Amino acid sequence: DTAVSQTPKYLVTQMGNDKSIKCEQNLGHDTMYWYKQDSKKFLKIMFSYNNKELIINETVPNRFSPKSPDKAHLNLHINSLELGDSAVYFCASSQSGQGYEKLFFGSGTQLSVL
Amino acid sequence: KQEVTQIPAALSVPEGENLVLNCSFTDSAIYNLQWFRQDPGKGLTSLLLIQSSQREQTSGRLNASLDKSSGRSTLYIAASQPGDSATYLCAVRRGTGRRALTFGSGTRLQVQP
Numbered sequence: 403d404t405a406v407s408q409t410p411k412y413l414v415t416q417m418g419n420d421k422s423i424k425c426e427q428n429l430g431h432d433t434m435y436w437y438k439q440d441s442k443k444f445l446k447i448m449f450s451y452n453n454k455e456l457i458i459n460e461t462v463p464n465r466f467s468p469k470s471p472d473k474a475h476l477n478l479h480i481n482s483l484e485l486g487d488s489a490v491y492f493c494a495s496s497q498s499g500q501g502y503e504k505l506f507f508g509s510g511t512q513l514s515v516l
Numbered sequence: 517k518q519e520v521t522q523i524p525a526a527l528s529v530p531e532g533e534n535l536v537l538n539c540s541f542t543d544s545a546i547y548n549l550q551w552f553r554q555d556p557g558k559g560l561t562s563l564l565l566i567q568s569s570q571r572e573q574t575s576g577r578l579n580a581s582l583d584k585s586s587g588r589s590t591l592y593i594a595a596s597q598p599g600d601s602a603t604y605l606c607a608v609r610r611g612t613g614r615r616a617l618t619f620g621s622g623t624r625l626q627v628q629p
Binding site for chain 2: 406444458
């Protein structure tokens with residue numbers, strides 16, 4: 403069973419459209435994240451949720467709106483897509499309070515905005 | 517602001533060689549450091565995690581060391597195999613209680629058979 407799964411794997415869309423990426427984890431973790439990997443391969447944190455509450459928002463444009471209906475899901479909705487949004491988006495999860503907080507990543511969603 | 521640098525950016529070695537990947541970070545106030553492996557088109561797999569109070573961690577042919585005071589970590593891979601070919605990423609977690617990781621840009625490793 404996949405621990406952290408995100409869909410879709412590939413997303414090609416036109417500028418100005420609205421799109422969503424879904425993420426689910428079956429590890430029982432209480433913290434979930436969205437990371438963005440740009441063309442230079444740097445991974446940067448976008449959001450983090452702990453028990454459905456937003457705890458990190460790293461100056462991401464408000465066109466990006468994360469939604470956590472429960473602690474096993476963290477979806478990412480993007481409004482008015484721009485060319486610069488093209489990247490690979492990774493969802494991840496971890497369990498807080500264990501001292502180690504190893505992160506488990508999904509396989510990524512490659513977003514191409516044309 | 518924490519910055520993480522990985523050297524070299526790319527490395528090609530013949531099978532069987534031992535190799536070292538380097539990671540440096542500018543702010544030594546870290547909570548832990550993780551090494552990940554990323555295969556093309558796939559997510560990241562955590563290889564080793566070193567707490568700030570630890571000096572090294574080992575898993576099979578992998579050994580990661582941490583020198584927090586100098587802001588450095590190394591990942592040692594013994595007896596490399598073609599299956600080790602991947603991008604290796606180093607990431608540090610801030611020591612302020614926030615849970616985000618700051619990543620380096622990775623070292624792309626190719627092990628030639």
